[in-house]
Amino acid sequence: MPWYLYLALKQLFPTGRRFPFFTVISILGVALGVALLVVSTSVMGGFGYEIRRMIVDTQGDVQIRARGFINDPAELQARVAKVPGVVATTPFAEGVVMLQCDRKPAFPAIQGVDVDRVTKVVPLERYIRVGSLEDLDDDSIVLSAKLAQSIGARLGSKVEVYSPLLLERLKSDEVLLPRELTVVGIFEIGHQQLDSSVVLVTLRLMQDLYGLGHAVHGINVKIADGLDADVAAGRINRALGAQSSAQARSWIEVNEDFLFVLQLEKNMIFFLLTFIIIVAAFSVTSSLLISVVRKTREIGLIGALGGKPRHVAACFCFQGFLIGFAGTVTGLALGFGALYFRNDAIRVFTQLTGSEEVLVRFYQFSQLPAHTSRGDVTMIVVCSVVISTLAGMLPAWRAARLKPVEALRSE
Amino acid sequence: MSNPIVTARALAKTFRSGDGRIEVLRGVDLDVAAGESVSIRGESGSGKSTLLNLLAGLDAPDAGSLAWEGAPADAGRRAQFLGMVFQSFYLIPELDALQNVLMAARMLKPPDVAERARAKDLLARVGLAERTRHLPAQLSGGERQRVAVARALMNSPRLMLADEPTGNLDEHTGEAVIALLLGLCAETGTALVLVTHNAAHAAKCARGLRLHDGRFA
Ligand SMILES: Nc1ncnc2c1ncn2[C@@H]1O[C@H](COP(=O)(O)OP(=O)(O)O)[C@@H](O)[C@H]1O
Numbered sequence: 001m002p003w004y005l006y007l008a009l010k011q012l013f014p015t016g017r018r019f020p021f022f023t024v025i026s027i028l029g030v031a032l033g034v035a036l037l038v039v040s041t042s043v044m045g046g047f048g049y050e051i052r053r054m055i056v057d058t059q060g061d062v063q064i065r066a067r068g069f070i071n072d073p074a075e076l077q078a079r080v081a082k083v084p085g086v087v088a089t090t091p092f093a094e095g096v097v098m099l100q101c102d103r104k105p106a107f108p109a110i111q112g113v114d115v116d117r118v119t120k121v122v123p124l125e126r127y128i129r130v131g132s133l134e135d136l137d138d139d140s141i142v143l144s145a146k147l148a149q150s151i152g153a154r155l156g157s158k159v160e161v162y163s164p165l166l167l168e169r170l171k172s173d174e175v176l177l178p179r180e181l182t183v184v185g186i187f188e189i190g191h192q193q194l195d196s197s198v199v200l201v202t203l204r205l206m207q208d209l210y211g212l213g214h215a216v217h218g219i220n221v222k223i224a225d226g227l228d229a230d231v232a233a234g235r236i237n238r239a240l241g242a243q244s245s246a247q248a249r250s251w252i253e254v255n256e257d258f259l260f261v262l263q264l265e266k267n268m269i270f271f272l273l274t275f276i277i278i279v280a281a282f283s284v285t286s287s288l289l290i291s292v293v294r295k296t297r298e299i300g301l302i303g304a305l306g307g308k309p310r311h312v313a314a315c316f317c318f319q320g321f322l323i324g325f326a327g328t329v330t331g332l333a334l335g336f337g338a339l340y341f342r343n344d345a346i347r348v349f350t351q352l353t354g355s356e357e358v359l360v361r362f363y364q365f366s367q368l369p370a371h372t373s374r375g376d377v378t379m380i381v382v383c384s385v386v387i388s389t390l391a392g393m394l395p396a397w398r399a400a401r402l403k404p405v406e407a408l409r410s411e
Numbered sequence: 412m413s414n415p416i417v418t419a420r421a422l423a424k425t426f427r428s429g430d431g432r433i434e435v436l437r438g439v440d441l442d443v444a445a446g447e448s449v450s451i452r453g454e455s456g457s458g459k460s461t462l463l464n465l466l467a468g469l470d471a472p473d474a475g476s477l478a479w480e481g482a483p484a485d486a487g488r489r490a491q492f493l494g495m496v497f498q499s500f501y502l503i504p505e506l507d508a509l510q511n512v513l514m515a516a517r518m519l520k521p522p523d524v525a526e527r528a529r530a531k532d533l534l535a536r537v538g539l540a541e542r543t544r545h546l547p548a549q550l551s552g553g554e555r556q557r558v559a560v561a562r563a564l565m566n567s568p569r570l571m572l573a574d575e576p577t578g579n580l581d582e583h584t585g586e587a588v589i590a591l592l593l594g595l596c597a598e599t600g601t602a603l604v605l606v607t608h609n610a611a612h613a614a615k616c617a618r619g620l621r622l623h624d625g626r627f628a
Pocket residue numbers: 406426427428433435453454455456457458459460461462
């Protein structure tokens with residue numbers, strides 16, 4: 001090891017000293033910044049990941065919609081199925097209904113799905129908590145968990161459904177009874193909005209309720225794993241032709257604004273939290289500057305022993321780097337430790353403050369999600385090591401400028 | 412002189428501080444032969460340290476020439492060519508005695524087993540065989556200066572420059588350090604330039620010089 005690296009190490013961890021205070025404090029400063037960055041980007045990443053997964057799980061990878069209705073979905077599906085990369089397709093119709101159970105009303109969004117095909121496109125069965133999607137027929141309904149809870153419906157409960165069409169007919173004094181449906185399943189996606197206000201029925205029932213005939217509102221498409229959704233949407237559009245009013249859009253495109261906000265939010269948090277590392281770096285700079293001043297005479301002696309100024313500079317830069325490196329490693333350990341215990345920590349916290357519901361209500365997740373991307377971690381590591389090394393620059397430059405004669409004269 | 416270690420000719424140094432100019436050295440000639448010991452005395456502020464720094468190549472003269480073993484002085488050779496001892500010992504506080512001595516070798520290359528053995532041997536010769544693992548803070552002034560002497564000798568230099576090495580020591584301890592310095596330099600054939608206030612110490616050197624008014628009187 002060249003002398004300047006050796007001396008850098010020794011200045012940070014002096015011989016015979018068990019607890020190098022300055023060093024530990026400096027390292028902790030960087031470590032806290034890194035840990036905070038890891039935790040917050042992971043949690044942000046987790047929210048993003050969950051939201052994306054929910055979007056794909058409920059909308060499919062690509063969605064085809066027309067201006068108005070798709071009147072011949074079977075023909076369209078057949079054409080789309082031939083597009084390379086398309087794995088499965090399923091038609092859907094959507095709307096809003098009024099629903100009543102024991103005189104408790106609700107106004108959920110309703111989705112009519114093709115029971116035979118829907119699970120090939122979106123893994124709805126994964127979210128069914130009670131009952132089964134297979135039991136869904138033209139006289140039954142699947143409710144979201146929160147909705148079921150709020151109207152007091154259970155598996156086997158009867159609910160009455162009023163469609164807008166029904167209300168339209170009521171106006172012209174026809175007497176029509178609401179559809180009575182049996183609850184055969186309850187699902188929970190984990191996203192508050194979706195869970196509280198969605199119901200699923202068969203496509204046929206939905207077409208009936210809305211008077212659609214054979215028409216549907218759209219077709220959800222599943223594409224091969226690893227295939228880019230935008231690329232697939234482009235291929236489908238070419239297959240549909242320019243004359244067709246139906247248009248395919250990837251989930252990324254459909255939710256563009258939302259995803260943009262999500263990414264922007266994450267970038268902003270990263271940007272802001274980087275300042276913690278910068279603040280820590282300032283403390284590294286100041287403690288190294290103090291050390292340069294304190295060690296003026298030793299730096300002079302190093303000169304008298306034959307040390308070159310650029311090696312003296314390297315000695316201090318290396319100290320900054322070492323603090324950054326040790327801080328980053330400690331910070332990663334702290335951060336991943338915190339992520340590992342995050343749900344326990346939150347449980348303790350919410351129990352202490354009695355705010356369990358708040359978390360679910362405002363953040364729409366029953367558990368704190370975390371998804372650490374390799375890119376984020378690389379970015380954090382590079383940032384903190386580079387910033388800490390830069391923090392050593394000013395002290396290094398000061399030290400290198402010291403002339404041995406003058407340094408030795410300073411008493 | 413057959414074997415000159417240092418050849419200085421007409422060294423001059425002027426310091427500017429604010430408006431004033433201090434002509435510290437006005438033409439110093441000095442020849443030191445191999446293994447020779449030379450003492451330099453002079454009043455405080457007469458320029459002894461300034462001269463030593465010039466001889467060490469730590470500072471550049473305004474005029475005059477300096478040669479080490481016949482070749483122009485060059486900072487790159489300093490670590491190998493000379494060792495220095497100062498009034499304040501300038502040990503590195505984070506390193507123990509042995510590591511401080513080894514630091515001189517480290518400036519040239521990472522030390523190997525032989526160099527470690529040599530450093531221990533040097534510490535033994537300055538009477539600190541039992542104190543190699545002590546930090547400077549755990550050593551007395553005399554002991555620290557002895558570590559500094561061992562460090563200055565570590566790279567087997569041709570020249571030893573000592574700037575009032577006993578200035579911070581009591582008389583008795585100072586006596587011992589000077590004896591050690593002279594003894595070791597004689598033993599290893601190292602030329603010694605000793606700056607001192609003490610007439611008795613100066614008398615122990617082969618040659619005595621007096622710096623006055625920027626010249627050797
Ligand atoms: N870097 C400097 N700037 C200005 N004056 C200096 C500097 N170095 C030395 N001097 C002056 O030069 C004179 C000689 O200093 P020095 O060589 O340290 O004397 P000595 O070692 O003989 O006591 C002193 O008057 C001192 O103030």
